[in-house]
Amino acid sequence: MIDLVRPWHYAFFVHGIIAATLVGGLCGLIGAYVVLRHMSYIGHGLSHAIFGGAVVSYLLQWNFYIGAGLYGFLAALLINATARKRQIGADAAIGVITTASFAFGVALISRVRHFTTNFEAALFGNILGVTTTDLWVIAGVSALTVIALFFSYKQMLFTTFDPEVAPTYGVPTQKMETLFALILASALIASMQVMGVTLIAAALVIPAVIGRLLTDRFSKLLLLTTTIGALCGLTGMYTSFYIDVASGATIVLTAAAVFAVVITITLVQQRRHGLKAGLGKQAVLVQSNDSHLF
Amino acid sequence: MEPLISFNHMTCGYDDQAVLEDITLQIMPGQFVGLVGPSGSGKTTLLRTLMGMVTPAAGSVEVLGQRVQGRAPARIGYVPQLExxxxxxxxxxxxxxxxxxxxxxxxxxxxxxxxxxxxxxxLDQLGIGALAKRHIRMLSGGQQQRVFLARALLSDPKLLLLDEPTSNVDIRTRDEILHLLADINRDGIAVVLTTHELNSVATHLPWVICLNRAVIAQGRPNHIFTTEVLSRTFNAEMMVIKQGDLLLVADRPHGFADLAASNAGLEDIIADARPGTRKSHTQTHLPSEPYHTHQ
Incomplete structure (x- = not known):
């Protein structure tokens, strides 16, 4: 029988599972907004941009969170501003700005060859190396994000649903865009240590897509995506301990498995519903034909 | 009485290209106005200038006595195109x-x-109270239009702006929407809408502005809907048919006589609407005299 308590004897696991659950919930919450803004790849792109910022902050001997945070925030604002240009669009803006920033980081690493820091953790995540400071940062960013999104709920909803019309109802859409860029950059920086640059997009997108399949109501969607993200983090972390597979990858695969199950159930339900509706229509037709017969 | 909306020699556009030129126009409180014109004539742009979404390159726009500068004036309810x-x-x-x-x-x-x-x-006034918990996709075109109208009304507007509220809906829904807007207007809210539906405008709206980059004409539909004004507005040959109070606008198809000749051998098929019957009867087409005009 599996001893579910055993992992809790290890401090690295306790840190890891708290971080994975918080990051899962945080990315799930923000992911709902990201997906609805049709910017699914901003997480992927922005985490690459932040990688460039991490290298720069290391070279300038700045604190990682401050340096990379500032860099990520500016990149997010630049993406927003570029995406508003009709000729370019959000996907292309993400592609240009974030890959350029990533390339800048790689160029710096290749130019300055005396790095003592290993950037692999930033690229692929190192959930088992999460420190107490990292945990405090993740908890702080999560709490601030929840507070900010709670009090800007109505404005953020209108801005996400219809950014063109929202200003005519007095909604400060520019401020909302800036606030969201700040939240997104902070969340990605806090999550990078756990998920890594390469897997962060999945933590943002998959819970949001699952939630969208389960509800048509925005307020419910936010609760669902946060819960799904947190549960996938928790389950994935636990599973990775027992099957001895990289934690970040296990978390993403857990979320993907949940998605596969939900979409299968949804499709079966839709098919049954469609069949019932079809039979209903046929019954009505038969009935109406019968009425002509008699 | 002070005008609700006032355009003073306003010119505006996008990327240095003027869409509207030298617009001078006034709309009074409580008016019910239709903006008509072809695609690209500047109807939506005119609405956008009222909401501060487009900044005039020259001249000015005032709503409720206040100059519109970069942001929407208070108490405007906007209903966007459903598309x-x-x-x-x-x-x-x-x-x-x-x-x-x-x-x-x-x-x-x-x-x-x-x-x-x-x-x-x-929601109850608009007849969609029972649909409050439904997803917006699960509604008919008319109900969807009412949802966005309800959003505008909840903002307690003095001026209601609607962009193409009658497009992509059936005739009955179109009439219902226009009657609903007339009721709202009777409650003292000024209504300005854009539309392509000239015949609906002629029937339902008391005041019309014909627009094509500039104001071509404005007034009551039965006064300004003339062949000359509409042809200038739409840059196309238009026909206006008047019979008593009835006003009908139609465009004149190119090469109609040739088309009619090529279809002369065909017969119209009109299905019998009575239940249980599958018969249909034919009606002879009379291509040589398609319209009966009374100018």
Whole structure:
């Protein structure tokens, strides 16, 4: 029988599972907004941009969170501003700005060859190396994000649903865009240590897509995506301990498995519903034909 | 009386290209106005200047005595074209309607009791009270239009701006929407809408502005809907048929005689609408005299 308590004897696991659950919930919450803004790849792109910022902050001997945070925030604002240009669009803006920033980081690493820091953790995540400071940062960013999104709920909803019309109802859409860029950059920086640059997009997108399949109501969607993200983090972390597979990858695969199950159930339900509706229509037709017969 | 809307020699456009030139126009409080013109004539742009979404390159725009500069004036309710709405967005009817009170219903994410009561009243008035919990995609075209109208009304507007409210809906829904707007207008709210539906405008609207980069004419439909004005507005040959109070506008198809000749051998098939019957009868087509005009 599996001893579910055993992992809790290890401090690295306790840190890891708290971080994975918080990051899962945080990315799930923000992911709902990201997906609805049709910017699914901003997480992927922005985490690459932040990688460039991490290298720069290391070279300038700045604190990682401050340096990379500032860099990520500016990149997010630049993406927003570029995406508003009709000729370019959000996907292309993400592609240009974030890959350029990533390339800048790689160029710096290749130019300055005396790095003592290993950037692999930033690229692929190192959930088992999460420190107490990292945990405090993740908890702080999560709490601030929840507070900010709670009090800007109505404005953020209108801005996400219809950014063109929202200003005519007095909604400060520019401020909302800036606030969201700040939240997104902070969340990605806090999550990078756990998920890594390469897997962060999945933590943002998959819970949001699952939630969208389960509800048509925005307020419910936010609760669902946060819960799904947190549960996938928790389950994935636990599973990775027992099957001895990289934690970040296990978390993403857990979320993907949940998605596969939900979409299968949804499709079966839709098919049954469609069949019932079809039979209903046929019954009505038969009935109406019968009425002509008699 | 002070005008509700005032355009003073206003010129505006996008990327250095003028869409509207030297517009001077006044709309009074409580008016019900239709903006007609072809695609690209500047109808939507005119609405956008009123909401501060487009900044005039020359001249000025005033709403309720205040110059519009970069931001929407207070107490304007805007109903966008339904084609611009993201119908897959997870949002219910009541969530959309409550957006109309985003900035005036406290700091909490949920609406206060007063806002909720007002929303319920408006939804009932518009006949969609029972649909509050439904997703917006699950509604008919007319119901969807009412949802966005309800959102605008919840913002307690003095001026209602509607962009193509009658496009892509059937004739009955179109009539219902226009009657609904007339009722709203009777409650003292000025209504300005854009439309391509000249015959509906002629029937329902008391005042029309013909627009094509400039104001071609404005006035009562039966006064300004003439062959000359409409041909200038639409840059196409238009025919106006008047019979008593009835006004009918039609465009003249190119090469109609040739088309009619090539279809002369065909017969119209009109299905019998009586239940249980499958018969149909034919009607002889008379291509040589398609229109009966009374000028």
């Amino acid at each position: 611009t709405v993201d119908w897959n967005f997870p949002v219910t009817v009541e969530e959309v309607v409550l957006m109309g009170r985003t900035m005036r219903s406290g700091i909490w994410p949920w609406p206060n009791r007063e806002t909720r009561a007002q929303m319920a009243t408006i």
